[in-house]
Amino acid sequence: EAKQQHLRVLAYRAGDDEHHLRQVRLMGLLRHALELQEFRLVFQPKLHLVTRRVAHVEALLRWSTPSYGEVSPDEFIPLAERSGLIRAITRHVIDASLCQARPWIEAGLVEGVAVNLSPMDLVDPGLPAHVGDLLRAHGVAPASLVLEVTEHTVMRDVEAARDTMHALRAQGVRLSIDDFGTGHSSLAQLRGLPVDEIKIDKSFVADLGAGSGDSVIVRSAIEIGHNMGLTVVAEGVETPENLAILEALGCDMVQGYLFAPPLAPAALVEWCARRRSR
Ligand code: C2E
Ligand code: CA
Numbered sequence: 001e002a003k004q005q006h007l008r009v010l011a012y013r014a015g016d017d018e019h020h021l022r023q024v025r026l027m028g029l030l031r032h033a034l035e036l037q038e039f040r041l042v043f044q045p046k047l048h049l050v051t052r053r054v055a056h057v058e059a060l061l062r063w064s065t066p067s068y069g070e071v072s073p074d075e076f077i078p079l080a081e082r083s084g085l086i087r088a089i090t091r092h093v094i095d096a097s098l099c100q101a102r103p104w105i106e107a108g109l110v111e112g113v114a115v116n117l118s119p120m121d122l123v124d125p126g127l128p129a130h131v132g133d134l135l136r137a138h139g140v141a142p143a144s145l146v147l148e149v150t151e152h153t154v155m156r157d158v159e160a161a162r163d164t165m166h167a168l169r170a171q172g173v174r175l176s177i178d179d180f181g182t183g184h185s186s187l188a189q190l191r192g193l194p195v196d197e198i199k200i201d202k203s204f205v206a207d208l209g210a211g212s213g214d215s216v217i218v219r220s221a222i223e224i225g226h227n228m229g230l231t232v233v234a235e236g237v238e239t240p241e242n243l244a245i246l247e248a249l250g251c252d253m254v255q256g257y258l259f260a261p262p263l264a265p266a267a268l269v270e271w272c273a274r275r276r277s278r
């Protein structure tokens with residue numbers, strides 16, 4: 001028994017070490033990922049629920065390394081945060097997203113593009129002016145850019161987040177609260193923020209219609225959003241049952257595998273064209 005226990009402890013440590021080693025190595029690789037052009041963007045459509053027309057596309061970052069293959073953003077974004085690289089990465093993502101989406105916006109394929117921000121971006125005092133510069137450089141209307149910040153990010157430092165969000169809003173961009181419902185923010189805190197949209201976290205959307213049909217959180221999120229005059233988006237919509245309940249509850253926009261996964265640029269354009277010709 002004691003020996004078993006000892007072996008388990010050893011196994012744990014080996015696992016920890018391996019994990020730690022991977023993190024350290026990835027962190028080192030991440031430093032050169034931008035210059036080596038190892039990043040690429042995929043785009044997932046957000047649709048108006050009633051008309052099923054495409055609203056925005058959300059830019060999602062992908063990293064492919066020679067030694068580790070594809071590394072998930074859930075793994076490398078926190079590393080980029082810790083190392084401070086996230087500021088440069090975010091600026092690259094905004095730049096590349098605007099470059100990529102501009103012709104789509106001009107052709108009327110999409111209304112705009114959404115980009116995710118990290119906690120450190122919200123305490124980057126230079127970001128709002130930089131975003132303004134990028135919009136002018138690409139000739140994209142500010143209202144066509146949505147910046148998504150998670151509820152956790154905002155709650156980490158509400159004061160700083162509020163300042164940056166107001167400065168971003170002053171540039172004319174739209175702001176969205178991502179992963180809504182997971183961050184325990186109060187209504188009072190939300191009210192003080194210049195927000196246009198909330199995105200209900202996919203963990204709540206996944207339960208919709210699955211037997212219990214429990215939708216208390218989703219229902220109240222939609223109510224809160226509408227009472228505050230916000231657009232409400234549901235992410236992670238995977239089934240027709242999910243969609244039917246969101247429709248009944250009056251959700252404004254939907255995003256998820258039921259419609260399209262995140263797509264490479266050429267595939268997104270094809271997807272839009274196919275949808276239009278239906
Ligand atoms: P997120 O912003 O909440 O993005 C939604 C995630 O859900 C994406 O995962 C997307 O591929 C996935 N998803 C989309 N539809 C469905 C669905 O129907 N079901 C399920 N189960 N999942 C769905 P992804 O691309 O792996 O990104 C994970 C997270 O990494 C993102 O969560 C975001 O927090 C972060 N991230 C991705 N790209 C960037 C970036 O450019 N900058 C920053 N700061 N964070 C990023
Ligand atoms: Ca997002």
Ligand code: CA
Nearest residue numbers: 178179201235
């Ligand atoms: Ca989300």
Ligand code: CA
Nearest residue numbers: 150178179201
């Ligand atoms: Ca998330």
